[in-house]
Amino acid sequence: MRVELASGGDCELTDDLRPLVLAAREAMVNAAKFSGADEVDVYAEADDARASVFVRDRGAGFDRGAVPEDRRGIAESIEGRMTRAGGSATVTSSPGEGTEVELLLPRSKP
Amino acid sequence: MKRRVVLVDDHELFRAGVRGELGDAVEIVGEAGSVAEAVPMIREEAVIAGVSQERPGVKFLALSVSDAAEDVIGVIRAGARGYVTKTISGDELTSAVTRVADGDAVFSPRLAGFVLDAFREGDRVGDDAELNELTPREREVLQLIARGYRYKEIAARLHLSVKTVEAHVSSVLRKLQLSSRHELTRWAAERRLI
Numbered sequence: 613m614r615v616e617l618a619s620g621g622d623c624e625l626t627d628d629l630r631p632l633v634l635a636a637r638e639a640m641v642n643a644a645k646f647s648g649a650d651e652v653d654v655y656a657e658a659d660d661a662r663a664s665v666f667v668r669d670r671g672a673g674f675d676r677g678a679v680p681e682d683r684r685g686i687a688e689s690i691e692g693r694m695t696r697a698g699g700s701a702t703v704t705s706s707p708g709e710g711t712e713v714e715l716l717l718p719r720s721k722p
Numbered sequence: 723m724k725r726r727v728v729l730v731d732d733h734e735l736f737r738a739g740v741r742g743e744l745g746d747a748v749e750i751v752g753e754a755g756s757v758a759e760a761v762p763m764i765r766e767e768a769v770i771a772g773v774s775q776e777r778p779g780v781k782f783l784a785l786s787v788s789d790a791a792e793d794v795i796g797v798i799r800a801g802a803r804g805y806v807t808k809t810i811s812g813d814e815l816t817s818a819v820t821r822v823a824d825g826d827a828v829f830s831p832r833l834a835g836f837v838l839d840a841f842r843e844g845d846r847v848g849d850d851a852e853l854n855e856l857t858p859r860e861r862e863v864l865q866l867i868a869r870g871y872r873y874k875e876i877a878a879r880l881h882l883s884v885k886t887v888e889a890h891v892s893s894v895l896r897k898l899q900l901s902s903r904h905e906l907t908r909w910a911a912e913r914r915l916i
Contacts, residue, residue, distance in 0.1 A: 614809065618831035618868040620838035653831060653870025657838065666869045712869070 613644045613652060620657040631697035632663055632717045635690045639667040639713040647671025647711060662718045670710040676703070690715075725823045728752040730760040731785075736808075740785070743812035748819055783822040785815070791836045795906060798898050804828030826888045827895035834867035837898055840905040854901050856894065863890045 625633070636654070643652040649671030656665045690713065694701040699717035725748040729737045732755050741750055754760035764780050782802040786793065794805050803822045806815065807830055818828045829837070841856045856864070859880075866876045873891075877884045898906070 616809065616831055616870060618835035618870075620835040620865070620868060621842065622839075655831065655835065655865070655868040655870070657835070657865075657868075659842075668870050 614650060615640065616651055616653045618653075618655045620655070621659050623658040623660075623663070628697075628719060629658075629663055629717065631693050632665060632699065632715055635693045635701060635715050636665040636667060636713075638690050638693075639665075639715070642713075643667060643669040643671065643711065646674070649710070660719065662716060664717070665715045666712060667715075668710065668712040673705045673707050673709045673711050675707055676705065724749045725819055726751045727819060728754065728760050728764050730754050730757055732756060740815070744816055744819070745812070747816040781822050781825075783818055783828060785810070789832050791839075794833050794836055795840065795898070798833070798895070799906065801899070803895060805833045806830045807832065821888075825892075827891045829864070829867050829891060829894075831868045831870055834864045837894060838864050838868065840903060841897070841901075853897050854903055856897065860890050860894050863887055864894060867891075 623629075636656075640652055640654065643649065647669040649669040651669070653668045654665065655668075657663070690703070691701045694715055694717065697717060699715065701716075702714040703711065704714070705711035727744070727748045727750050729740055729750060729752070731737050731740070734755075737753050741753075744750065752760070752763040754763055783804040783806070784794075784797045784802040785806055785808065786797070787808050788794070789807050797805060804818055804827055806818050806828060810818070810830075821828050837856075838861065841854075862880060863876055866879065871879065873884050873887045876882075876887050880887070
């Protein structure tokens with residue numbers, strides 16, 4: 613699977629960003645495992661106030677309500693990780709229309 | 723009428739590959755190993771195509787292996803109307819060629835990200851606010867391009883027509899080419915393209 617990476621703004625990788633990086637990695641691995649798509653688009657932006665990562669594929673997509681227990685756990689893992697870190701994860705998908713995972717993490721000023 | 727294209731790259735094998743990808747979608751009227759060699763070819767082509775005597779509206783789409791910000795932005799400020807990287811698919815390349823030939827701009831996700839970074843909000847610059855700032859709508863469109871959305875998908879998501887999306891991208895291209903923002907001008911002095 614090919615990853616198309618774009619970024620707007622850069623910053624040092626500090627500890628507070630770890631949950632975001634791990635959640636983004638999970639989202640990319642999910643896309644590789646389940647979407648059936650050849651390519652995933654990843655866009656990251658960061659400034660002092662917040663950092664965001666968007667992971668999108670044009671693959672199979674899924675219906676959140678219909679996902680079996682074991683796979684529902686994956687989306688909850690991403691959402692749980694982000695929420696515990698004080699941020700949020702929004703997973704948007706529908707069958708046949710791909711999936712986008714939007715990860716947002718507000719940062720505390722130094 | 724098929725778009726007429728001159729292929730420019732110093733690697734013959736790469737030109738052969740692009741020729742194969744474009745196939746019958748465009749008419750490849752010449753190949754050159756450098757921009758200097760290509761220019762007379764392009765000018766002659768414009769004459770053959772019956773374009774008027776004034777400097778013909780030759781449009782450049784950059785297709786490159788480099789995805790370094792300074793190369794991308796340097797080429798746009800030198801006059802290219804689009805920048806795509808070599809990971810692009812054949813269909814998307816053909817579509818990009820058509821877009822540029824029709825007068826529109828083409829931005830890869832990476833270029834969109836660079837532009838958002840170069841036009842970071844809050845960095846107050848100069849007098850010409852219009853040229854040196856992006857509008858909120860332009861930012862929205864750029865961010866969606868950076869996220870991998872195609873024009874049709876952006877249009878659907880923002881409830882706009884594709885034409886309007888194209889107009890926003892063209893406006894951003896113009897700002898990118900003309901803005902005197904520090905992030906953009908410091909590279910201009912170092913680049914000397916024709």
